[in-house]
Amino acid sequence: MTGHARNRRPFAGPRRGLAASLLVLFAAAVVACADEDDDRREADVGPTVRAAELARPQLAAWRSGHQLVRAWADGRRVRVLVGGSAGRGPPVELFQPAAWSPDGRRLAFTARSAGSFGSKTDVFVMRANGSGRRRVTTDGRSSHPLWSPDGARIYFARSGPPGNLGEEGRIARPAAIWSMRPDGSDPRRVTSLVDGRYDIPGSFSPDGSTLAFTRGVHVAPGADGRVLNAREVWVIRPDGSEASRLADR
Secondary structure (H helix, E strand, O other), rough: OOOOOOEEEOOOOOHHHHHHHHHHHHHHHHHHOEEEOOOOOOOEEEEEOOOOOOOEEEEEEEEEOOOOEEEEEOOOOOEEEEOOOEEOOOOOOOOOOOEEOOOOOOOEEEOOOOOOOOOEEEEEEEEOOOOOOEEEEOOOOOEEEEOOOOOOOOEEEOOOEEEEEEEOEEEEOOOOEEEEOOOOOOOOOEEEEEOOEEEEEEOOOOOOOOOEEEEEEEOOOOOOOOOOOOEEEEEEEOOOOOOOOEEEO
16 A cells, blocks of 8 residues: 555455456456447556445546546446546546445545646545536545445545655645545544645445554655655544554555
8 A cells, every 4th residue: 555556445355356357357448348438549547446246346447538437347338437538527636546435326536626737636526427526625635535334424635735855845745634424524634734744545444443544754865866665554543543553664
């Protein structure tokens, strides 16, 4: 689990083999088996996320062109839900996977609002078919949504003001974990915002009692140009209590 690619179920070990095979199927489908809703261009595909058990399980993935696409679990019927040249909503944030609600009927994802530039991102929620899209944060600093197992809340990362990193003027933006209801109401802070540190939600234990997340520290490159791996795996209660570190580097 890293600071830039994490989704989404480290506690759900039995599905790893299935997820890997589905990703291969899905990537092939995106390139060669698109239906009328696809733009029929070859594209890079990011992490694939599988919906909850439904009559017809579905996959969702980020795709180059700032798109969010969906397909059946067998890799067929690829459909662009958000982004792309067709103008289907805001551009999806680079490389961030979407998050399925527990019932598989909604998707939460990170995108840039219309007309926004740079690093301003917000969390959006929509139905699994791409309809009913709604922006549920408005601060331009929210990303990486994750549903709680009961579907009652969405956990996400909210960044703070940028700070300088090292002597070369690099910018480092700290981030803390927050939660909210799926409509954006009742926001609550889960972890503290600390300069030079970022917390990114990863996944819940099946019973919802524990949240695993990535905690990283911004570090400047060394003399050889390398950056130390300063990311750790932590667990915490959903209310922000009992935080403990599981692994470093």
